[in-house]
Amino acid sequence: MAIVDAFVSTGTLAVMAQYGLNWNWRVAIAVTVVFNIATDLFMTMLITWAIIRSQWFWLAVPIMSYPPHVVQFIVDNYVVVVELIELGSDGALFGLLTPTTHVAAPFGKTADKIINAHFHSLQVKKMLARSTKLAAALRPQTSKLLSRSFAHRVNMVLKEDVTKLGYRGDEVSVKAGYARNYLYPEKLAVYATDANRQKFKMDQESVDEVQQEKEHELEAIIYHLSNIEVDFKRHTPAKTDVKLTSEVNAQNISDMLEKNYGVIVGVARIDLPTPIKTLGSHTVKVRVDDAIEAEFAAGAVETEDADASEDDKKKGASKKKWTFRYKHIRHLRMATRSSARTAAKKVSSKTTQKGKAATKTTHHIQWRGKQITLFESRVYELISTIPEGKVSTYGGVAQALQSGPRCVGQALRKNPFAPEVPCHRVVAASLGIGGFQGSTGEDSPCIQKKRTLLAKEGVNFTADHRIDAACVHEFKEAEIE
Known part of the structure; x- marks a missing residue:
């Protein structure tokens, strides 16, 4: 094998001298390293796991790693000595690098022999035999694990209503990852065993009763909000303009509801894509619950003259104040299991210049x-x-x-x-x-x-x-x- 090594190495040096000096050296180093690792892994695994038991295979495959080693040696030394070292010191540095490289091989082999001398051949055989048995035992388990990771589904019983999946008590089939990572940790569902089906599954009448009770509670909240009116006063650049100098946004509506009526409505629950910047009739949706939306629509938009008489004498923008009145439309959309239940009461509104909308009072x-x-x-x-x-x-x-x-x-x-x-x-x-x-x-x-x-x-x-x-x-x- 030493003679074959000498011939292969010499041939590789000749090829490198003829063609290799113009190669991309970074690519050459990367390719040779990956090739050596793949060759060694391929040979070692086949021999270790008794797939190929031949001495010629064990001795012949390493010959394939000689050319990559020679390429690495030429690139490393040529780059350092010829390209980077100044003229006059290249010979001394090359003489220093060459013995350092050659010393590493015998030193590594000696250390390998010393370490392996403490292991008996019988123990190595037992270790290989146990490894083979372990690999044989893990093969079916690995196949099951891979099969579970690709579109494996399980049955779950829902403990709560889940959007786009089902209602409480429903037995649904979902992917194993969705059940394992979301439904079960969030306590939204349990695995569909006989005990869980008996414990969590509800009949249609029970679900309808719970849904009806929730609907009554939310109707009471909307009934409480039906008498609320919110006024905003804003200036316009001129009397004929409909564009406001300052806009009305969701935060203004939320603050006014809390300040005047003690009704706390979060900004996130007020559906106002763009702030109100002009006069006219506007509609603002307020989400009371995840399944319910209450609509707020603008009532009469009015003008009121300023109280100060001096404002009429001043020049510039109009001093008239435009009042926005938001009157609640009792509009309820409750999503039930059987059908969508809608109860609506429309309130018509028009833009006026004078007059005031009637205010509902509690009798x-x-x-x-x-x-x-x-x-x-x-x-x-x-x-x-x-x-x-x-x-x-x-x-x-x-x-x-x-x-x-x-x-x-x-x-x-x-x-x-x-x-x-x-x-x-x-x-x-x-x-x-x-x-x-x-x-x-x-x-x-x-x-x-x-x-x-x-x-x-x-x-x-x-x-x-x-x-x-x-x-x-x-x-x-x-x-x-």
Whole structure:
């Protein structure tokens, strides 16, 4: 093999002297290094894993690595000695580099022999045998892993509604990566086992009841916003111009709602692609919930003369103030499982120069000597029909009045007729007892008082301190009327 090495190396030197000096040396070094690594890896792996067991293969393949080694040697030394070293010192430096390069080979072989002398051949054979068994065992597992990574799907039961995927309780088929990396860690779904199907799957009626209760709550919020009007005063360059000197953006609308009415609406929920810069009728959408949008449309756009009389004598831009009135359009789009439910009430608006739009007011009535709203009187009348020994839930009262549970809770919080109006007979949907003014805990005096009142009236309690479901009162049509 040494003779073959000498012939191959000499032939490579001749080729380099004839053609290689004009090559791109960076490319030559990269190609030879990659070729040596690939050749050594190919030969070593085939011999180690007993794919090819031949001494000629072990001895002949390394001959292929001789030309790349010679190319690297010529390029390294030629570049350093001829191109970079100054004239006169090239011979000394070449004589220094040559023995340094030749010393590395015998030193490496000696170190290799010393290290390998501590390993017995029997132990090496056992190690190779165990490695072969391990590789054989891992092959099917690797195939399964690769098959799972390409379009493998699993069945999941949804714990919450997921957009464009399904509703709570649905069993869906998704990709394994989507389930493993998003649905399961975010606690949106569980794997579709028999136990999980029994625990999380809901029937159509239960889903519709939950959706209907949510719809009532959101309708109550929109009903509360229906009487809100927001005024903005802006100047125009001239009396005939419709372009404003300062725009109205979503932040202005949000600040005005919070300042004047205490309604907190985030800027992100106000859909205003471009600020309002001109007079006229404009529509602004406010997203109350992910599945609901409430539309705000501009009412009458009016002009009002400035109060100061001196403004008429001044020259320049018009001093008239343009007022924007945003009147709420009760427009609800609720996405349900069966069909899209739409309830809309259109409000027409026109641009006028004078006159003011009528403002909706909350009507109060005289009921039992107190000044209350009409809705509060309906709540108190209905609760007064609950007999002793029975209770109702906030959701039950709200459903009977076609309103929201929060509106019922606010009315009961302001109850001025206790104990004539038995507000303690209205409890949460879980049939647990919550204290007055947000008190919690079994040791709270408010909860103890409420429990005592219900116990005296004959209401039964379970072992977990909840009201017996048999004590829940169902309202009749005559009571609601």
